[in-house]
Amino acid sequence: MPSVTHEALVELFKNRPRLAAEMLQDALGQPVPAFTEARVESSDLTEVIPSNRRADVIVVLLVGERQEPAMAIVVEVQLGADPDKPYAWPVYVTQTRARHRCPTRLLVVTTDAAIARWSSRPIDTGHPGWVLTPLVLAPEGVPVVTDAEQAKAAPEVVVLSAMAHGQQEAGEAIGVAFLAAAAGLDQERRTLYADVVLSSLNEAARRTLEAMMKSGYEYQSEFARSYVAKGVEKGRIEAKAHDVLAVFEVRGLEVPSDVRERILASTDLAELDRWLRRAVVVSDARELLATTGS
Structure with missing residues (x-):
């Protein structure tokens, strides 16, 4: 199953189709033809490949009033070594080239230096003169x-x-630069990107960023305010759940593991308030859930 990191990287290239061309040209120094539009096309290559194989993203650069293909870019997110890819990647390139009838590049994106080296190895297809060398965007190639x-x-x-x-x-x-951009994003992208950015920052940077948002830093946006509010609400819920368990502990009542998990899983403050009041009077921890029909 694809990881969250894999899916997040795929979404970046889908949401900004010209990103593939930008990384090829700006980060890898590969010439890219002038184009008027970058469009994500179907990545389903089942005509010649089993249905469980498909490229992550295929971007076609279009030019002119007739929007003719000038170049296609097959984007593959690679987070681990996969012995199948040296056989699949040449097919992705040739099939995409045949479908769109234009020059086609293979761009492999990875967050790991060792996988970048693995992905960069030339692929000898066995046909004289045809060696496919993937173009790899490694962490050091991404702009700061x-x-x-x-x-x-x-x-x-x-x-x-x-x-x-x-x-x-x-x-x-x-992280601060991202906050400046977050306010202009739609809710779906804002949520996805925020999760990715915050999980990617080092601990010190994440703490500093959260402190900036809470103190009304100049980049504070609706995203920042909602993020802080969400954090405060989560803290209140967690504290209330532990209060319920603390009452049982003080009263010397055993809390079965499933009841404990149910209490800690609650995200409803009103429910937790009811449980806290009931925890003072029930004779058995399981009665807590029975009173709410849970």
Whole structure:
């Protein structure tokens, strides 16, 4: 099953189709033709590949009034070594090239230096003169985005920057740059990107960023306010759940594991308030849940 990191990287390239061209040209120094639009196309390659195999993202760069394909980019997110990929990748490239009738590049994106080296190995297809060398975007190739305006213009790039460099000294500045961009995102992207950025930052940067949001830092946005409010609410819920368990402990009542898990899993403050009052009078911990029909 694809990991959260894998899916997040895939979404970045789907949400910003021109990101593939930007990384090829700006990070890897590969020439990219002038284009008027970058469009995500179907990545289903089942015509010649079993149905459980498909490219992560296929982007086609279009040019002119007739929107003719100028280049296709097969984007593959690779987080581990996979012995099947040296056989699948050439097929992805040739099938995409045949479908869109244009030059096609393979861009492999990874967050791990060792996997970047593995992915970069030339693939000898066995046909004379045909060796496919994947173009690999490794962490060191991703730009460090700390400028607010740059982040606003390309939110996906700053998220990619956080994933690549969030554990480094620049993590805090990258996080602040993301906050500047977050207010302009729709709710779905904002939530996904925020989770990815915060999980990518080092502990010190994450704490600093949260402190900035709570203190009304100048980059504080609706996202920041909602994030802080969510954190406060979560803290209140967790504290109330532990209060319920503490009452049972003081009274010397045993709490079965399933009851404990149910109490700690609650996200309803009103429910926890009711449980706290009942915990003072019930004679058995299981009666707590029975009173609410749980």
